[in-house]
Amino acid sequence: MIKRTAAVLATVGATALVLAGCSGSSAPADAGPVPITFWHGYTEADGKVLDQIVADFNASQDTYVITTETKTWAVIDDTLLPSLSSKQGPDIVAMPAERLPVYADKGAFADLSDFYGSSDSNTADLVSQAKDMVTVNGTPYGVPTGFVPLAMFYNKALFAAAGITAAPTTWDEWVADAKKLTVDENGDGTPEQYGVAIPDHATVANGLWPSLFLSGGGNIVDGGTTAVIDSPENAATLKYWTDAITQDKISPTGLDGIAADKLFSSGKAAMHVGGPWMASIATDNNIDYGIAAIPAGPAEQAASAIGVSMGVTAQADDAKKAGAEAFFSYFFQKDVATKWSLGSGWPPLRTDIPLSDVSSNPVVASLSEIASTGRALLPGVVNSVDVLTDVDELTQKAVSGGDVTALLTTAQDKIQQAIG
């Protein structure tokens, strides 16, 4: 009996050892180019363009070899922590811009001040708002990989049917057009077609309400350390829009960003504030769409930006860090930056690339035209998770009829607590 059990155990142990040998990874050679791993979340055609750029970089020199690993952004976020904690993570990693400060604050990213200071880094002409998103407490911990303002997508067919010839450029025009485009044929109180899809929580890139607040002259957090959400400007903005939604019914309530995307792509909403991917989604759903800047508010025309940033992890040794920085410099060369812009469908990261260079991709051209409206989202805020939750609660309750003044006071306290 014992012998048999021992036999079983031995077989199991042997199997385990054999299985241990069957791993998928292979150790890189010691001599030769420095191997660098790069995780990114570009899963579609844009990922292939990025991988090609990396391949070109590898071919252009023989000191470093970068291998890319594509995972979704959510997966990167979930697995970066465990893998870095055991030095099994990547040397370079890209992530949504608002996630970078959290990791940087815990020491996951390397300080890139020297890189920015060096003259051949090609970083001098980068979009400054994009640089703000990688800066925490004055120190840059990454480089921008993508930066695009939210844009207003509108359904040209529905516009034509309502007799509207041009996209609105101010809030008043926006609401007026939306009212014309809201159709309740059977008079049951629920429109079949809405003028605009305005989500009141989990908005696209968490950016809709920050855009409205900024355009109205207010803000959420100032300098990364002070909550300023409770302001007369924000109160006015909230009141303006909640009235338009609840009284004029220009949008359904209770939407989140994804539901708003769906509403527009199913043709049930004539206007929608979305990201660059709406272009292909609209096309897939046979919608003749137009792109315009988010209409200007009383104070300015601001659009919260969707950002992707990449940085060098603390896991990378000096040689790998140098390699990463070499790649970044290559990435920001004018020709490469233009190639990346056209391939990713996002505006160029360098301000000195003329519109004519990106005219071959009409979506990129349209977005580049409105690039100046782009604003970083909660730059330098480490605990953006809680702040965005508090903003969501504020806007969702306001749209469902809550008292704006009281809600702003509560939000102010909570946000200040969140950013400590």
Added chain:
Amino acid sequence: MTTQAPGARTRRPGAYRPPAPLGGRGSLRHSPRHRLTVIAFLTPAIVILTVFVAWPMISALRLSFTDASGFGREKFVGLDNYVRVFTDGDIVRAMGNTAVYAVLFTPVAIALALAFALLLNNPLLPLRGVFRTALFTPFIVSLAVAAFAWSYLLDPQVGLLNHWLRAVGIQLGNVLQDPNLAMPAVVLVAVWKSFGFYMVIFLAGLQDIPTSLYEAARVDGASALQRFWSITLPMLSNTLGFVVIVALIAALQAFDQIYVMTGGGPYGSTQTIVMEIYQSGFRKLDLGFASALSYVLLLITLVLSLAQFLFFSRREKDAA
């Protein structure tokens, strides 16, 4: 290899001892052979559990007293994390939500599973195999996919359920964004997904009830309900006790479908403890706090389960 006859080692001249009961009181219990047997049976599982379960749990316990983020820079903070568990309003709210969830989920899931197990155990029901498989399918669907299907059903704009109910005059509204309906909705999804498994456990347990007992009861004139109360339930009490604990643990650890369907909202009304643990550990990179919260959850679950266990093992003794 054979063991010696039980009692052989203790035979004293002139004294007869009846054979010791299975490995029970009696000298057999301390025989080296018996000890070796026990060790042999336990070793593989214990090794795995010690290395991959016990040790990480100890690590987590240690982390709970630090402000670790998982990147090596950590500082001992004593009981700060634990104090925060009970003073942070969001965490207290999550505890309340989890309690509500558990109270809603556990009885409903178990009752549904038991009901279907009894129905499917009835030989008068045709196509039992088909029904068994069909009712088990929700369990084998992955939770993310199930959550999508349900979200799609309940979508206020394009949801089928809303569409059909509107046709008969019922306005569901935006279920997942209604603070009053969101929690029942996520509980419903969990019940739908889990009851099939509990049903199968009950089915297995029902097989072990000797039919002779029912026959005797029938002959004595007991009604179906009486047979259920006096035979089925007591004989199932082992199984029932197990399912209650397992369902309770699952309820207290609710996470997946909430993450996909509501993200903890609206206004944190579906935020459970494990949602908080996940967000603390993986979103805000506060591993120390996540660990402390996990241990508080463990203690609460342990206390509740021990209570259940004692209750049901007492019934088990009565039934045996």
Added chain:
Amino acid sequence: MTALASAPAATASPRPPRRRSPQARRRTLVSIALLVIVGIATLALMLPILIIVFTAFKPIAEVNAYPPTLLPGQWTLDNFTRIFTDLPFARLILNSFIFAGGVTAFALVFDSLAAYALARLDFRGSRVLLIAIIASLMIPFQATLIPIYQLVSDLGWVNSYAGLIAPRAADAFGIFFLRQFFLSLPRDLDNAARIDGASEFRIFRSIVLPNAVPALLTLGIFTFVNNWNDLLWPLVFTTQSEMGTVTSGLTLLTGPGGIIPQGVMMAGSLIALLPLAILFLLIQRRFVESVGTSGLK
């Protein structure tokens, strides 16, 4: 609940066949009533599954169309072809089988051995051990994921089957579950065998295990399904896409903006679901029929 009150809860002993007796007629009526009740309930509960099935065959434009429909207006296989062209699906399925199958095989063996010891062998500390094992179920895995990862990484098992399988080769749930089941089996037969001098392992293998087939099957299915569907575990322990499983591979279909092409996702889920459904269909009879072959009844 009339069905419960009127129908016997277990198989009645066979009666000699009669024709058209009032008993036979009543049984037919009960059968029909049961069929209708269970049938409707099952159909209602199957609705989300039907949605998954039908959405897999819908073209993109129809998935979010209004008014919503259950059946596709236009059946298409595009979603399925996309699965096979965009992903190394064959490799992913293989990995899923190795991972889920490996864990299930090891867990069934190790768990039943340990459960037998806890249920049948008396030893000092067995109660404490049982409580410790059950307690380990009560900590959410999010808390131990990183320590486990560090362990696996130190062993050099990241990106390997060993790393995926070993941590789950024995599990507290299985031990607890089987221990309860073994406890419920009457001890007469193994006591008799013990008196005859049989070894514990012999009793385990020849008496207890055969009677535990429903429980073993239940645990096997549970373990296999859970590991097959597990998303986070393979994602964390494999950093290379060719070691991924079906569920982790499907996440790669997420487009920009986090938008999941739902038709494709449903198609992929259907394919991932199929082996599990077939597996269960094949063995579900054994849950109820294995008792007939035991020596106890």
